[in-house]
Structure formats: C-alpha cells, structure tokens
Amino acid sequence: MRLVMVSASLLLSTQAFAEDGPVTSPTQTNQVPAAAPATSDQTAGQISAKATPDTGDAVWSLPIIDRPYVLPKSRLQAYADTPIVHTAATTGTTPTASDTSFGLHLGAGYGVTDKITAGLEYSFAFYDFEIKGPLAVFGEYQLLHKERLSVAASADVTFDFDGTNSTGGNALDVGVHAGVGARYLVAPKMAVYTGSPYGPGPVGRQFNVPTDGDNAITFDLPLGFAYQALPQLFAYADTRVLQVNIANKGMNDDTAVIIGSDTGGVPLTLGGLYTLTRVLDITAALVSPDLTDFGDKWGVSVGARWHN
Numbered sequence: 001m002r003l004v005m006v007s008a009s010l011l012l013s014t015q016a017f018a019e020d021g022p023v024t025s026p027t028q029t030n031q032v033p034a035a036a037p038a039t040s041d042q043t044a045g046q047i048s049a050k051a052t053p054d055t056g057d058a059v060w061s062l063p064i065i066d067r068p069y070v071l072p073k074s075r076l077q078a079y080a081d082t083p084i085v086h087t088a089a090t091t092g093t094t095p096t097a098s099d100t101s102f103g104l105h106l107g108a109g110y111g112v113t114d115k116i117t118a119g120l121e122y123s124f125a126f127y128d129f130e131i132k133g134p135l136a137v138f139g140e141y142q143l144l145h146k147e148r149l150s151v152a153a154s155a156d157v158t159f160d161f162d163g164t165n166s167t168g169g170n171a172l173d174v175g176v177h178a179g180v181g182a183r184y185l186v187a188p189k190m191a192v193y194t195g196s197p198y199g200p201g202p203v204g205r206q207f208n209v210p211t212d213g214d215n216a217i218t219f220d221l222p223l224g225f226a227y228q229a230l231p232q233l234f235a236y237a238d239t240r241v242l243q244v245n246i247a248n249k250g251m252n253d254d255t256a257v258i259i260g261s262d263t264g265g266v267p268l269t270l271g272g273l274y275t276l277t278r279v280l281d282i283t284a285a286l287v288s289p290d291l292t293d294f295g296d297k298w299g300v301s302v303g304a305r306w307h308n
Contacts, residue, residue, distance in 0.1 A: 063234065068152070069145075069198070070140055073111045074110075077108065080106050082303065084299060084300050084301065086100045087297050088295070090296060101127060107120065109199070109201065119139075120135070120137055120138070121201065134159065134160040134161070138201065140199060148184060151180055151182045151183075152180065152204070153179075154202050156177050160174070174212070177202060177207060178205070178207045178209075179206030179207055180195055181194070181195035181196045182194050189227060189228040192225055205220070206222070210248075216247065219246055221240065223240075234274075235272045237268065238268075240259065244257075269286070272285075279307055280304060281304065287301075
C-alpha cells in the first residue's frame with residue numbers, strides 16, 4: 001500500500017535591565033547626559049528589525065511562531081521523520097483486514113538569499129525492501145515578514161517513482177504544487193495559518209496540478225491554529241476546509257468538497273515542535289484523514305530538524 005506521508009515545517013526575546021549609577025555632585029564635570037526616552041517611531045523600528053529575515057541567528061533562534069518561513073542566506077536545514085500509517089477494513093463492526101506501514105521522510109533546504117530557500121524532499125515506505133517514493137524539488141520566496149504576519153510563496157515539482165499507470169503497472173507520476181504559507185498572529189502566542197505553520201519546505205500546496213492529464217487539477221484550502229505554549233514548545237492543529245476540482249473532474253465527482261460532507265469528511269492534523277537546542281528541533285504529529293473513521297485510518301510521525 002502507498003504510504004500517506006505525514007507532513008509535514010518551528011524565538012527568544014531579550015530584555016535590557018538598567019541599574020542606577022553612583023550619585024555624583026553637581027560640581028563634577030564631563031558627565032554623560034542620560035539618553036532620551038525612545039520615541040514611538042524608534043520603538044516601532046526596533047520591533048520591525050526583529051522581524052527582518054537577514055539577521056541570521058537573531059531571527060532563527062526565536063520561537064517558531066516568530067520565525068520567517070525561509071532560511072537566512074547560506075544557512076542549511078536538514079530534517080527527517082518516520083511516518084507510521086495504519087489502515088483497516090471492517091464489515092459492519094467486524095474487522096476484516098488491517099495493515100500498518102512504516103516509512104521515512106527526508107528533506108533539506110538551503111538559504112540561497114535572505115528571501116529565497118531551495119531544497120529537496122524524498123519519502124518512501126519500507127515495503128518489500130523497496131525505497132520508491134515521491135521526490136520533490138522545491139523553492140520558496142519570503143513575500144512578507146512583519147511583527148504579526150509572515151507570508152511565503154512556494155512551488156515544487158514532485159516525481160513519484162512509486163506511481164501506477166492505468167493498467168496498474170509501475171509508472172513515474174509527475175505533479176506540480178504551488179501556493180503560500182501564511183501565518184498571522186492574533187495574539188503574541190497565538191496564530192492562524194494556511195499552508196504550513198513553519199518552514200522551510202513546500203510550505204504552500206494549495207494548487208495541485210498532475211501532469212498525466214488523468215487526475216483532477218485541484219485547489220485546497222487548509223486552515224490551522226498555532227500556539228507557542230512555551231518559548232521552546234510550539235503546537236498546531238489544522239484541517240482542510242475546502243477542495244475544489246478545477247479541471248479533469250471525474251463524471252461522478254463533486255466540483256467542491258467541503259469539510260464535514262459525505263465525501264469531505266473531517267481531516268485533522270495535530271502536531272508539535274520542541275526546540276531542544278539552538279540547532280535542533282524535535283517534531284511529532286498525529287494525522288487523521290477523517291475523524292469519523294479515526295479507528296481505521298490514522299498516521300503518526302516523530303522526527304527532527306537540524307539547522308546550522
């Protein structure tokens with residue numbers, strides 16, 4: 001069976017404390033005058049400087065909810081996780097068959113510039129000792145990174161070496177994905193997002209364009225909520241609110257599939273990231289293709305993301 005990949009993206013503030021200086025007499029000379037209080041414009045400038053993705057460690061070591069989607073220039077991130085996918089079939093209330101698949105998802109991104117990251121991802125299942133799976137070549141561009149809003153556009157070309165043709169034989173499937181990762185802070189530690197909650201990687205895959213012409217071209221609308229519970233702990237939950245079949249729709253397929261409908265179900269991903277050290281993050285996720293069928297179909301993954 002083909003592995004359903006769990007996919008799957010991650011700032012410490014400092015405060016300055018002033019101490020009272022020694023008392024000096026009015027007759028002392030060469031005294032340095034105290035600095036004037038910062039104006040509102042200066043304060044705004046300091047806040048926006050924190051969010052500029054060209055300050056290297058100063059930005060990338062911040063809590064995930066404040067990081068940009070892309071890497072600073074010349075920085076590298078490598079990541080891996082081990083998806084486990086369980087499926088079962090039942091007749092009435094009696095289980096008739098079940099299967100559990102194990103796999104590996106590998107990826108790496110490189111900061112070409114402070115706004116552009118390029119990379120690769122490869123996934124495969126440990127099935128019959130084969131390592132065939134999808135290889136994605138991706139690029140992303142940071143469109144905006146402010147105090148509250150971070151937006152990056154991404155696109156990838158995916159080559160699935162474990163694809164099938166119309167007769168069920170092996171074939172190379174090629175697909176193109178594009179979209180945006182966008183995260184907006186509704187509070188200092190809370191955000192809503194679409195696409196991925198963090199990067200680097202293919203952070204936006206709202207548009208799916210198969211190149212074989214047999215499968216539908218679709219537009220998905222994912223929506224999620226993220227919470228920075230601790231400076232080191234980032235948690236998120238997301239679902240697919242809507243899927244629209246733009247072209248090549250099957251004769252009996254719906255044009256639009258809405259969450260909660262008979263065909264849309266209630267997909268849900270729960271995930272988290274823990275910053276173990278300055279260069280290492282630990283990730284975990286639980287995926288349900290449909291909560292109404294959670295007992296029969298689910299997936300989990302545990303992994304790590306390392307950056308220099």
